[in-house]
Amino acid sequence: MNIKTVKALVFKELKQIRRDASSILVAFMMPLTLLVIFGYGLSFDIKHIRIDIVQQDSGKLSKDLVDLYSHSEYFTTNVVTSTQEAKGNMESGKTMGTIIIPENFSEKAQRGQKAEIQIISDGTDPNTATYIEAYAQGLFNKYLLSLKSELKDRTINIINRLWFNPTTESIHFLMAGALTMILAIVGTFLTSLVVAKEWERGTMEAMIATPISVSEIIVSKVVPYFGLCIVSLVFSLLYGKIAFNMPFEGSIFSMGLVSSAFILVSLIIGLIVSTLAKNQFVAGMMAVMVTFLPTMMLSGFVFEIKSMPIWLQAFSYIFPAKYFVSSVRTICLVGDIWEGILRDTFVLTLMALGLYKFLKKKLRKNVE
Amino acid sequence: MIEITNLKKTFNKGALTALDNISCIIESNKITGFIGPDGAGKTTLLRILAGILTPDSGTITIDGRTLDIYEQQRSNFASIHELQKMTSYMPQKFGLYEDLTVTENLELYAQLQRLEGDEKCRAFESVLQMTKLSNFTNRLAGNLSGGMKQKLGLACALLKKPKILILDEPSVGVDPISRRDLINMVNSMLDEDTTVLWSTAYLDEAENLDHVILLNEGKVIFQGNPKEAIGKVKGRVYVFTDVTEDKRKFASHLLKIDGVIDTVIAGKNVKILTNGRNIQEIHSELKNIEKPKSVTPLFEDACVNILGGMTEKESPVLQYINDVKFSDSDTNVVEAIHLTKRFGDFVAVDNVSFAVKPGRIFGLLGPNGSGKSTTFRMLCGLLRQNSGTAKIAGIDIADMGSDAKMNIGYMAQKFSLYSMLSVRQNLDFFSGAYRLTGKERQYAVESMIEIFHFKQIQNVNAGVLSLGFKQRLALACAIMHKPPVLFLDEPTSGVDPITRKEFWMHINAMVSRGMSVVVTTHFMDEAENCDEIALVYRGKIRALGSPDDLKQICKDEENPTLEQAFIKIIETADQNEQFTNTFEE
Numbered sequence: 006m007n008i009k010t011v012k013a014l015v016f017k018e019l020k021q022i023r024r025d026a027s028s029i030l031v032a033f034m035m036p037l038t039l040l041v042i043f044g045y046g047l048s049f050d051i052k053h054i055r056i057d058i059v060q061q062d063s064g065k066l067s068k069d070l071v072d073l074y075s076h077s078e079y080f081t082t083n084v085v086t087s088t089q090e091a092k093g094n095m096e097s098g099k100t101m102g103t104i105i106i107p108e109n110f111s112e113k114a115q116r117g118q119k120a121e122i123q124i125i126s127d128g129t130d131p132n133t134a135t136y137i138e139a140y141a142q143g144l145f146n147k148y149l150l151s152l153k154s155e156l157k158d159r160t161i162n163i164i165n166r167l168w169f170n171p172t173t174e175s176i177h178f179l180m181a182g183a184l185t186m187i188l189a190i191v192g193t194f195l196t197s198l199v200v201a202k203e204w205e206r207g208t209m210e211a212m213i214a215t216p217i218s219v220s221e222i223i224v225s226k227v228v229p230y231f232g233l234c235i236v237s238l239v240f241s242l243l244y245g246k247i248a249f250n251m252p253f254e255g256s257i258f259s260m261g262l263v264s265s266a267f268i269l270v271s272l273i274i275g276l277i278v279s280t281l282a283k284n285q286f287v288a289g290m291m292a293v294m295v296t297f298l299p300t301m302m303l304s305g306f307v308f309e310i311k312s313m314p315i316w317l318q319a320f321s322y323i324f325p326a327k328y329f330v331s332s333v334r335t336i337c338l339v340g341d342i343w344e345g346i347l348r349d350t351f352v353l354t355l356m357a358l359g360l361y362k363f364l365k366k367k368l369r370k371n372v373e
Numbered sequence: 374m375i376e377i378t379n380l381k382k383t384f385n386k387g388a389l390t391a392l393d394n395i396s397c398i399i400e401s402n403k404i405t406g407f408i409g410p411d412g413a414g415k416t417t418l419l420r421i422l423a424g425i426l427t428p429d430s431g432t433i434t435i436d437g438r439t440l441d442i443y444e445q446q447r448s449n450f451a452s453i454h455e456l457q458k459m460t461s462y463m464p465q466k467f468g469l470y471e472d473l474t475v476t477e478n479l480e481l482y483a484q485l486q487r488l489e490g491d492e493k494c495r496a497f498e499s500v501l502q503m504t505k506l507s508n509f510t511n512r513l514a515g516n517l518s519g520g521m522k523q524k525l526g527l528a529c530a531l532l533k534k535p536k537i538l539i540l541d542e543p544s545v546g547v548d549p550i551s552r553r554d555l556i557n558m559v560n561s562m563l564d565e566d567t568t569v570l571w572s573t574a575y576l577d578e579a580e581n582l583d584h585v586i587l588l589n590e591g592k593v594i595f596q597g598n599p600k601e602a603i604g605k606v607k608g609r610v611y612v613f614t615d616v617t618e619d620k621r622k623f624a625s626h627l628l629k630i631d632g633v634i635d636t637v638i639a640g641k642n643v644k645i646l647t648n649g650r651n652i653q654e655i656h657s658e659l660k661n662i663e664k665p666k667s668v669t670p671l672f673e674d675a676c677v678n679i680l681g682g683m684t685e686k687e688s689p690v691l692q693y694i695n696d697v698k699f700s701d702s703d704t705n706v707v708e709a710i711h712l713t714k715r716f717g718d719f720v721a722v723d724n725v726s727f728a729v730k731p732g733r734i735f736g737l738l739g740p741n742g743s744g745k746s747t748t749f750r751m752l753c754g755l756l757r758q759n760s761g762t763a764k765i766a767g768i769d770i771a772d773m774g775s776d777a778k779m780n781i782g783y784m785a786q787k788f789s790l791y792s793m794l795s796v797r798q799n800l801d802f803f804s805g806a807y808r809l810t811g812k813e814r815q816y817a818v819e820s821m822i823e824i825f826h827f828k829q830i831q832n833v834n835a836g837v838l839s840l841g842f843k844q845r846l847a848l849a850c851a852i853m854h855k856p857p858v859l860f861l862d863e864p865t866s867g868v869d870p871i872t873r874k875e876f877w878m879h880i881n882a883m884v885s886r887g888m889s890v891v892v893t894t895h896f897m898d899e900a901e902n903c904d905e906i907a908l909v910y911r912g913k914i915r916a917l918g919s920p921d922d923l924k925q926i927c928k929d930e931e932n933p934t935l936e937q938a939f940i941k942i943i944e945t946a947d948q949n950e951q952f953t954n955t956f957e958e
Contacts, residue, residue: 009484009487010484010485010487012484013480013481013484013485014481014485017470017473017477017481020472020473020477021470021472021473024472024473025472206466206468206469206470206471207464207465207466207468208468208469208470210425210464210466210468211462211463211464211468212468213425214423214424214425214457214460214462214464214539215457215462215485215486216454216457216458217485370424370425370453371425371426371427372420372425372426373426373427
């Protein structure tokens with residue numbers, strides 16, 4: 006490999022990036038847009054859900070419980086006395102759910118018996134229904150825990166604490182996914198487009214007819230776009246910190262390590278896609294198919310992998326995004342847990358090497 | 374010296390033969406021209422020689438050393454890497470980075486060629502001078518004209534003098550002046566140690582070359598000095614000057630005479646190529662016609678001779694189209710009135726006006742990017758102008774209903790038929806689209822199959838036809854409904870000379886039946902068929918008139934040609950513009 010050749014090509018690429026508004030747009034505007042959408046629009050926290058509380062018990066404990074619900078920012082509560090009324094409100098759509106505190110609730114709880122409440126939610130909107138259930142349950146558990154210390158009762162032993170995302174804000178959880186998405190798009194999508202463009206314009210044909218080697222072509226494409234991805238990553242992290250107060254518990258070093266591995270994989274996938282497609286439109290579609298969709302669906306960033314059918318779970322292991330999402334989450338929310346980070350980095354590096362081998366085989370200096 | 378032996382290359386698992394056991398010799402210190410229509414195998418051959426395509430079988434030797442074309446790593450063979458070190462290759466789609474400036478492109482290629490210091494400076498100076506691009510060094514390559522782009526592409530390839538220079542269609546669609554510059558640039562670098570391969574679809578370019586290899590359907594049909602081929606038709610080409618009667622009828626009459634294998638209309642003159650039969654005998658079959666003059670044959674005549682001359686003596690279209698005219702035969706069939714089209718800041722067509730009379734061929738002539746296709750598309754109502762009016766038979770195109778559009782036939786530059794339908798299905802579809810019904814429709818389809826010789830291929834999908842047949846099918850679909858006006862956008866670009874001549878025979882036949890034709894072309898010799906030509910350059914009509922009128926522009930020359938006239942007009946236009954630019958600054 007000749008350093009001067011690579012240098013010339015890298016500088017050429019940088020000039021093109023600077024002049025091409027679309028690559029700047031993809032590298033900076035797109036992360037910004039994604040972060041804003043994930044930050045503000047796609048919050049999975051639903052707040053101020055209107056519910057009724059049917060308070061059939063008049064003991065002190067039940068009053069505490071009602072207080073807890075009414076003061077929660079998740080619910081806007083209205084205390085009614087009859088189940089009938091609550092049912093009517095749900096039917097007319099005034100409320101999305103009902104919490105029933107049965108008679109003798111306080112008494113049972115104080116006696117150390119199993120004290121229960123009933124949570125009813127409107128199943129026509131399954132999403133919100135799930136949240137009502139989860140929040141109501143969560144608050145109830147919190148309440149029981151406080152009772153536990155108060156009453157020193159061992160019968161109540163539900164331990165359900167949310168760690169590593171103390172404020173339970175889904176934005177921090179989603180941010181890891183957003184970062185993955187951004188790097189996948191800048192890395193794979195943009196690279197596949199620029200290389201496909203070179204095939205379309207005939208510049209690639211001219212290039213491969215020179216004594217330049219395949220590795221020189223690959224390196225000269227990887228280097229500038231690697232840089233662009235890093236810039237895009239730093240930009241996104243800073244933006245997340247400033248705009249959403251995104252936690253960053255780990256170190257820059259660990260972040261850099263796992264990101265570098267992931268960016269390399271993305272870039273090589275981009276080069277493979279454009280080598281196979283040689284046409285901007287097809288390359289773009291293929292890039293979306295192999296990166297964007299799996300990142301969205303199968304990385305565990307939006308949909309929990311554990312709740313998928315086994316075969317789909319197995320399938321998710323072939324997508325690099327899965328490893329990156331898990332590491333970024335750890336680094337942002339927990340800190341440098343090296344075991345996981347190193348494992349993910351290792352898998353990503355292996356993928357990069359394997360794909361590089363494949364790319365070298367496919368990107369022959371041949372037009373056919 | 375490059376020696377090619379029995380080179381074979383097929384695509385699509387052998388379904389398509391691009392090169393059919395080709396053998397030829399390419400000598401150094403010469404420009405070797407690879408000439409042939411699209412699909413003849415030129416690009417495939419050049420790509421193999423550039424080391425970016427692997428043939429199926431055959432051998433290539435360079436200066437006696439076998440080229441390791443199958444990458445067997447044989448030590449006594451010359452490797453592809455070695456080949457690429459001494460080769461400069463300029464692909465058909467010039468390998469320039471459009472978002473880099475002229476200098477940046479040159480810098481890039483200089484760095485790739487490891488040119489440094491003084492050597493680089495000298496190389497830059499010399500190529501900038503040769504290309505006349507010194508004033509445009511900071512312009513983005515994408516903003517250069519077609520001719521300048523090609524020159525820059527060539528300059529990049531010439532920075533470090535290559536031993537082998539491979540140029541794939543460097544001159545296609547380029548204005549005549551740039552074409553001349555390109556050839557001069559290459560000529561100036563020739564020496565004992567260089568071999569130049571130059572492919573082209575233009576037959577007239579061959580005359581400037583020392584050695585040509587004529588390809589057709591993957592086979593070499595002639596190789597040698599073009600003068601040698603021309604020599605074979607010497608004394609067999611004659612011109613009837615100042616034909617007073619209808620030149621089209623006269624030409625078609627001449628072709629029917631035994632011994633005439635080709636006729637060419639050139640302005641008021643009609644040229645013939647004989648099979649060697651005595652011209653006295655041929656002349657004696659004509660009445661009241663002055664004796665024709667013997668003229669120097671062109672390479673095109675030689676090619677037609679090699680390909681066996683015209684197979685048909687008369688266009689069968691004549692039997693299908695009897696008489697097509699608008700009811701009012703005096704109005705202009707097509708009219709462009711102050712047409713202007715802008716794309717952003719760029720004025721593609723600037724205040725263009727002209728009129729086409731019934732029963733005439735009107736030609737829009739100009740290099741790629743001159744604005745002729747834009748004008749053309751406004752005339753057919755495919756593109757809305759920014760200002761001005763386009764009229765067909767006196768009706769504004771904008772107010773035209775679909776009934777009036779039945780008067781138009783249109784053949785697009787790009788293949789625009791359904792490639793997954795068979796030839797017959799395409800004809801069926803278009804006959805329906807043009808509202809032909811019942812017996813008439815059946816007759817139309819059958820006639821087209823007959824006229825254009827589709828019988829054997831009527832059930833073949835249009836997408837897999839050869840370019841010549843694709844173009845024939847497109848023409849058939851455009852004329853089935855016998856439109857009084859026919860628009861043809863570069864109908865013959867890339868097809869072989871015989872098919873081209875056939876096309877013009879059909880066009881001339883239709884015009885003799887009263888049809889009016891508007892045609893765009895960048896072939897000078899085709900423009901000679903037109904009754905009137907508008908010469909378009911940089912968005913403006915620079916000259917308007919019959920071919921003979923235009924030739925008067927350079928009447929100082931002995932035998933003025935359209936090309937000379939064209940060059941003169943462009944030079945004047947460029948000078949004027951430069952003058953205005955300096956004045957404005």
